[in-house]
Amino acid sequence: MTKHLVITALGEDKPGIVNEITKALKENGCNLEDSRMSVLGGEFALILMASGNWNTIAKLESQLSALQDRLGMHIFSKHTEPRKVQKNIMPYSADVISMDHPGIVHNLSGFFSDKKINIEELATSTYSGAHTGTPMFSVHMEVGVPSETNIAELREAFMDFCDNLNLDAVLEPIKN
Numbered sequence: 001m002t003k004h005l006v007i008t009a010l011g012e013d014k015p016g017i018v019n020e021i022t023k024a025l026k027e028n029g030c031n032l033e034d035s036r037m038s039v040l041g042g043e044f045a046l047i048l049m050a051s052g053n054w055n056t057i058a059k060l061e062s063q064l065s066a067l068q069d070r071l072g073m074h075i076f077s078k079h080t081e082p083r084k085v086q087k088n089i090m091p092y093s094a095d096v097i098s099m100d101h102p103g104i105v106h107n108l109s110g111f112f113s114d115k116k117i118n119i120e121e122l123a124t125s126t127y128s129g130a131h132t133g134t135p136m137f138s139v140h141m142e143v144g145v146p147s148e149t150n151i152a153e154l155r156e157a158f159m160d161f162c163d164n165l166n167l168d169a170v171l172e173p174i175k176n
Contacts, residue, residue, distance in 0.1 A: 003057040004033065004080045005050045007064070011073030013044040021046065024067055029056040044073075049080065088147040091120075091174040093140065094158070098167045100126055100137040108139060111161050115154065118144045142174065 009021065018037065025032055035048035050060060061077055068075040094112075098104060105124060112119055121142040129136045145154065155171050162169035 001053070002051050002082075003054050004082060005030075005057050005061060005077050006080050007046075007048050007050060007075065007077045009046040009068075009071070009073045009075045010043060011071060013039050013042055017044050017046070017071060017073070020067065020071055021048075024060060024063060025050050028052070028060040028063065030060050086144060089118075089144040090147055090149075090151075092143050092145050092171060093174050094143060094169065094171050095141075096139040096162060096167050096169045098137055098165075099129075100135040104137055104165075104167065105139060107161075107165055108141065108167075111158065112141075112143055115149070115157075116146065117149075120144055 007021075009017070011017075022032060030050040030052040033049045033051045035046065037044070037046045037048075039045075050057065052060070057079075064075050064077055094108070096104070096108060105122070109119060119141055121140075123140045125138050127136050127138070128134065145151070158171045159169060
């Protein structure tokens with residue numbers, strides 16, 4: 001039976017981190033199922049899900065402390081189950097751009113939370129606006145919209161919400 005382990009790692013960014021972590025997975029007979037990796041400031045952040053049989057996952061887990069020491073990172077792990085297929089959920093993406101200011105993600109997450117819509121992925125970034133250098137903020141979300149939701153009403157409410165906050169936004173279905 002396949003077992004799953006979520007591993008998070010955080011530490012100073014330097015070359016070779018991904019190589020060392022994926023080497024540990026490979027040497028222990030585990031598969032990399034899903035991952036997100038990013039440099040934030042001077043820190044490297046990683047979250048991944050590894051799979052394998054019970055003994056390969058246990059072997060990997062027993063080596064994480066040594067890997068943490070070798071890389072000088074904080075590494076945590078947690079056993080999990082594969083995500084259950086969600087029926088009656090439509091995948092949508094929400095993209096928002098605005099001048100940077102506090103509270104944008106909080107406001108957007110509140111909008112979706114109030115409508116019982118799950119945020120499944122979220123990525124943000126800041127950058128300088130072309131020609132002006134104005135601090136800008138970009139948000140990309142992937143959300144699971146329940147199929148009973150009236151999409152026209154949701155889109156109109158989202159656009160009105162964003163307009164009131166002076167956010168430039170798009171809400172559209174994700175095409176596989």
